[in-house]
Amino acid sequence: LPSTDTPSCHAGDTTGQCTQPLRCPVEVDDVWGITWRSTPPGDVATEPCPASQAGNARRSCSSDAVWMMPDLIECGSTSLQAFAGMVERAPTFIPGSSSPPGEIIESTSSAVEELSRLTNGTNLFPDDIAVSLELLSMFFSQRQMVFAAESDMPAASYQRGFLQTASNLVTEANQRSWRNLQNVRPPDPATALGPSQSCIT
Numbered sequence: 684l685p686s687t688d689t690p691s692c693h694a695g696d697t698t699g700q701c702t703q704p705l706r707c708p709v710e711v712d713d714v715w716g717i718t719w720r721s722t723p724p725g726d727v728a729t730e731p732c733p734a735s736q737a738g739n740a741r742r743s744c745s746s747d748a749v750w751m752m753p754d755l756i757e758c759g760s761t762s763l764q765a766f767a768g769m770v771e772r773a774p775t776f777i778p779g780s781s782s783p784p785g786e787i788i789e790s791t792s793s794a795v796e797e798l799s800r801l802t803n804g805t806n807l808f809p810d811d812i813a814v815s816l817e818l819l820s821m822f823f824s825q826r827q828m829v830f831a832a833e834s835d836m837p838a839a840s841y842q843r844g845f846l847q848t849a850s851n852l853v854t855e856a857n858q859r860s861w862r863n864l865q866n867v868r869p870p871d872p873a874t875a876l877g878p879s880q881s882c883i884t
Contacts, residue, residue: 707721707723727743728743733758735760741757755808756810760807762801795845809860813864
């Protein structure tokens with residue numbers, strides 16, 4: 684028997700066979716690795732972030748059934764989120780910490796290098812960039828103590844990790860994540876990465 688299903692209608696359809704209200708069509712995004720299901724105008728589609736990424740991705744279907752830019756602000760690597768949680772709970776990073784200076788210096792330099800490792804050689808998602816910027820800001824607040832250390836090793840480790848992380852964030856491969864982030868939670872790259880200039884000398 685011939686199919687009686689009504690074709691799914693979407694903006695730009697020229698078949699003349701559609702009798703149902705327009706919908707945003709199914710769309711496979713090979714760059715982000717997300718398949719967006721057909722969605723009614725005015726609704727927001729929610730899909731799981733790609734494998735190995737935590738959170739959900741969202742995308743609005745406009746009133747005239749046109750897909751808007753996806754919102755991937757919640758998408759980020761589980762390893763980086765776990766690291767950020769560990770740093771935020773560490774006594775040495777609590778404002779006004781009573782931890783010994785030597786412990787704060789060692790923790791800061793080690794954490795900066797670990798952040799550079801976690802952000803290196805991988806395509807970062809919007810939440811990865813947002814989390815990394817917050818961590819860099821936190822580490823930057825400890826810079827005076829690190830550079831005042833008797834040994835040059837913590838300062839060298841801090842400087843190397845800080846600059847490498849900043850470099851990792853602004854690679855060409857991550858530009859799409861920056862654009863997506865700026866549409867949801869606009870960061871100021873000059874302010875966020877500006878502290879890296881202070882680590883050069």
